[in-house]
Amino acid sequence: MQYRTLGKTGLRISEIGLGCASFWGKRVFDEAEAIRIVHAAVDRGVTFFDTGASYSGGNAEPRLGRALAGLKNRHELVVATKAGSYTDERGKWREDFSSSGVRRSVEASLVRLGLDAIPLLHLHGPDIHHLTDDLLDTLSRLKQEGKVRHLSANSFDEAVLEYVATLPLFEAVMIDYSVLRPEREPLIAKLAAQNTGITAGMVLGGGLYRSKLGIRRLQDAWYLARAWKNHRGDLRRGRALRFIDRQQGWTGGEIAIAWVLRNPHISCAVFGTTRMQHLLENLRASDRPLDAGMLARIAEAQRSFG
Ligand SMILES: NC(=O)c1ccc[n+]([C@@H]2O[C@H](COP(=O)([O-])OP(=O)(O)OC[C@H]3O[C@@H](n4cnc5c(N)ncnc54)[C@H](OP(=O)(O)O)[C@@H]3O)[C@@H](O)[C@H]2O)c1
Secondary structure (H helix, E strand, O other), X not given: OOEEEOHHHOOEEEOEEEEOOHHHHOOOOOHHHHHHHHHHHHHOOOOEEEOOOOHHHHOHHXXXXXXXXXXXXXXXXXXXXXXXXXXXXXXXXEEOOOHHHHHHHHHHHHHHHOOOOEEEEEXXXXXXXXXXXXXXXXXXXXXXXXXXXXXXEEOOOHHHHHHHOOOOOOOEEEEEOOOOOHHHHHHHHHHHHOOOEEEEEOOOHHHXXXXXXXXXXXXXXXXXXXXXXXXXXXXXXXXXXXXXXXXOOOOHHHHHXXXXXXXXXXXXXXXXXXXXXXXXXXXXXXXXXXXXXXXXXXHHHHHOOO
16 A cells, blocks of 8 residues: 655545445444454555544444444544534434534544544535634634644535635645546646645545446445436446446456546545455555556546536
């Protein structure tokens, strides 16, 4: 595993990270297997783990906490979690960017993760109007109190990410960037010019590049339904890229991750999985550059996105 520096934070993190969210965190997915996946990632040099208070109906973060509890080096890992969103008692996703809500969220995350400090806290999907002086003051105090080490924002909204990068309190952002989302590159270059650390989430584009989008297990149906609901255009983009899943000596997952890592401004490519085999395949993408021919074929397919 190779390691990169996360911009202004100065943190050294594994260039591939594990997303502890989505189906991985759901109660219907076997907890022992979810924990085995985390431990196998740690054993192979992964030091960056991304989760959130609201993910997987609220079960992802405490599940990651239980996985970390068995690890002697958990305080050396860079665990990123999110505040500003939560799952309510009826299982509904809610937003709360009030100062008291964000403080409550951070304090509860520390307990659920079993950590003394959150190494990287993302604000989860804020609008610019949420970033009040009052909230920034609370975030600054959480840092002074040692409860949060570094601050980031996770958003799909480019204007928000550009704005956050101008605020001295924020040292990093998390962006959705994958072979399905090449249009993020001008923004990535702009953020990197300010030395903002950048982690990329959903680096497999939800797995939509796969040559066959078959449903073998419950999670396959769940990911497809999510794409249909939230990222319908990605289904067409994925079909244009399915050739990456038919290459000799590479899996589609490796190519998708290697494509993200070819961008030197990305410090960590974060993917999600519920299959040990996929974890092992995807980690092979570290330090494995794509050749010019494959990069050209991918660029050609991306031109068809319009
Ligand atoms: N989704 C969001 O809106 C969002 C937003 C912000 C941040 N993030 C962060 O990004 C992380 C990853 O996002 P994500 O899990 O939603 O999407 P993703 O990593 O782009 O894709 C996950 C999908 O890819 C499949 N997959 C993984 N490895 C594979 C392989 N080698 N071959 C074939 N299929 C493979 C997974 O299926 P298997 O389970 O079968 O492997 C799953 O269906 C999250 O955990 C979170 O930390 C996500």
